[in-house]
Amino acid sequence: SKNAGLDEIAKVNGVDLNATPVRIYKTNVKLSRSQLEKLKNLEYVKKPAGHYLSEQKYILDDCSFLSGLKNKFNKIADHYTHDVLGIKNKKQLLHSWATINNKNDKHHIHSHPNSFFTIVYYAQVESGTLDIYLNKSSIENMYNFDYAIKEYNTYNSRNWKIMPEAGDFMVLLGDLVHGTSPNESDVSKILIASNYFIKGISGTLDNVSDVQFDNIKNK
Numbered sequence: 001s002k003n004a005g006l007d008e009i010a011k012v013n014g015v016d017l018n019a020t021p022v023r024i025y026k027t028n029v030k031l032s033r034s035q036l037e038k039l040k041n042l043e044y045v046k047k048p049a050g051h052y053l054s055e056q057k058y059i060l061d062d063c064s065f066l067s068g069l070k071n072k073f074n075k076i077a078d079h080y081t082h083d084v085l086g087i088k089n090k091k092q093l094l095h096s097w098a099t100i101n102n103k104n105d106k107h108h109i110h111s112h113p114n115s116f117f118t119i120v121y122y123a124q125v126e127s128g129t130l131d132i133y134l135n136k137s138s139i140e141n142m143y144n145f146d147y148a149i150k151e152y153n154t155y156n157s158r159n160w161k162i163m164p165e166a167g168d169f170m171v172l173l174g175d176l177v178h179g180t181s182p183n184e185s186d187v188s189k190i191l192i193a194s195n196y197f198i199k200g201i202s203g204t205l206d207n208v209s210d211v212q213f214d215n216i217k218n219k
Contacts, residue, residue, distance in 0.1 A: 016154075018138065020176065021084055024162065025169040031068070031123045038065050038192065039098055039123065050182075052107035053097060060096035060194060062131055065158055069192070070096075072169070077196050080117065080171045091116065092199035092213075101128060101189040107180040109133060115174030115195035122164045123192060127162040127185035130170060133177045 024051065031039065042059070044052035056062055059140050060070040074093065094115065101107070106128065109125045112118050120130075138155045139147065149156050160183070164170060174195065203209030 007063075016143065018155075019132070021080075021173065022132065022160075022162075022176070023080060023084055023171045024164070025073070025079075025171070026165070027169060028171075029121070029167050031069070032211075033037045035065050036123065036190065038063070039102070042098060044098075044100060047108075049108040050101070050107055051107055052098070052100040052102075052105075057095045057097050059098055060093065066192070069121065073121070073128045073194055076119060076171065077117075077168050080119075085152060086158055087204055090199040091196045094195040094197055096192065096194035098190065098192050101180070101183040102183070103188075104182050104187055105189075106182040107178075109177060109179035111177050112195055114176040114197070116197045117171055117173050118195050120164075120170040120172075120191055120193045121169045122170070123187065123217075124190040125166055126163055126183075126189070128183040128189050128197075129163050129181045131179050131181060132160045132162070132172070133179070134158045153174065191192075 029066045042063075043055040045055055047053050054168060060066055060073060070093075073096075077091055077093070081089065098106070109131075135158070136144075137158050139159075141204070147156065154160075200213065202211050202213060
């Protein structure tokens with residue numbers, strides 16, 4: 001058998017260092033028909049990749065019909081900061097915007113400069129994966145050699161595809177390069193995204209690294 005000679009091993013423990021902390025929060029948070037219509041009726045600009053981007057860049061702050069959703073964003077941001085990343089730093093909501101991908105539309109490959117992390121909420125989706133791109137796999141970061149893959153996993157892969165569902169909140173670090181596959185459905189993919197950054201003091205005086213981040217939102 002494939003485990004021959006390993007019978008004496010009772011348990012295998014592991015520590016995944018240098019991880020890329022992408023998280024998918026599966027929720028039952030759904031926008032009402034009225035909220036979806038109001039979201040669709042915002043002013044949008046068509047981007048080169050085909051999708052539509054809202055002209056408003058602070059919709060969670062400015063659109064009263066999204067006030068409850070803003071609270072969900074902030075709670076997930078708290079959990080990601082403190083329970084996933086395991087750091088004490090406070091964070092602040094910066095930009096928030098909406099995008100619409102009609103049939104055959106997609107997002108170009110990009111990252112989010114000047115963002116600590118980004119949260120994406122999928123209000124409506126039937127097609128179109130979130131595609132994540134790394135320059136090197138975890139293995140290649142340690143040893144620069146080519147290898148034959150037996151089964152794709154988080155150690156040997158440079159790219160990863162995630163198929164979101166309506167109600168999902170996706171969280172990824174701001175420098176993570178990502179895009180989407182085309183929406184192949186007649187149903188528009190509608191999402192709301194937000195950027196977060198550190199708030200207050202980051203670092204310590206003892207390490208000669210303390211920096212104050214406050215009121216960095218430009219409106």
